Amino acid sequence: MEKGEKTLPPHPALLPLLGKTTIQELAAVSERASLFFGVDSAPMHVAAAIGTPVVALFGPSGVFHWRPWDNDAAELGGATPYSRRNGIQSFGRHTAVQRDWECAPCGKDGWAGSKVSRCLEEIAPGEVQAVRLEKLQAKVFG
Numbered sequence: 001m002e003k004g005e006k007t008l009p010p011h012p013a014l015l016p017l018l019g020k021t022t023i024q025e026l027a028a029v030s031e032r033a034s035l036f037f038g039v040d041s042a043p044m045h046v047a048a049a050i051g052t053p054v055v056a057l058f059g060p061s062g063v064f065h066w067r068p069w070d071n072d073a074a075e076l077g078g079a080t081p082y083s084r085r086n087g088i089q090s091f092g093r094h095t096a097v098q099r100d101w102e103c104a105p106c107g108k109d110g111w112a113g114s115k116v117s118r119c120l121e122e123i124a125p126g127e128v129q130a131v132r133l134e135k136l137q138a139k140v141f142g
Contacts, residue, residue, distance in 0.1 A: 035135050037128075039120070040066050040096075048094055053135045055128060058086075058098040059120025062105040068094040088131065093138075095131050097123060 017029065027046050030036060036047030036054045044056045048068035056068055063082045070081075070092025081091040087100040098104055099119040111118045 035132065037132055044068055051093075053138070054094040055131050055135055056094070056096050057120060057123055057128070058096050058105070059117035060104065060106045060108050060110075062107065063089060063096040063098055067091065067096055070094055088127075093135075095135065097128050097131065099123065 015029070017026070021029065023046070026043055027050060030043070030047040030052050031050045033047065033052050036044060036052050036056075038044055039057045040059070040061050041056075044054055045068065048054050049071070051071055054068040058066070063086070067082045068091075072092055082089045082096060086098045086104045088095065088097050090096075099122065101119060104119045106119075108117075110116050
């Protein structure tokens with residue numbers, strides 16, 4: 001990570017909804033969204049279930065267990081979803097981003113008992129920017 005690099009710059013089209021919606025409202029917003037970008041979470045699964053393209057950041061949890069599922073997976077010719085242990089992987093319209101570290105995923109709730117997952121915190125914005133733009137362009141122009 002670049003020194004001082006922590007977050008993506010704000011964008012007027014981004015809508016922060018943390019703590020502001022019910023699950024039904026979240027589903028309605030997800031259905032209208034061009035892209036879900038966030039962490040492995042319940043809102044990620046809601047967006048995937050609705051059919052919204054997902055770019056999800058994974059830390060210590062296993063993509064192979066908690067991946068965003070593509071409802072059109074049957075049309076993908078029987079491909080094995082997220083077959084690698086870690087790294088950046090796509091399946092259908094969704095992409096999971098995870099450190100390509102030997103220890104990931106470890107399933108622990110933080111590095112050395114800290115409750116902070118370095119493998120999640122050290123994913124730099126620049127690493128996911130190209131993936132996000134690709135997904136948005138596919139949604140707009142595809």
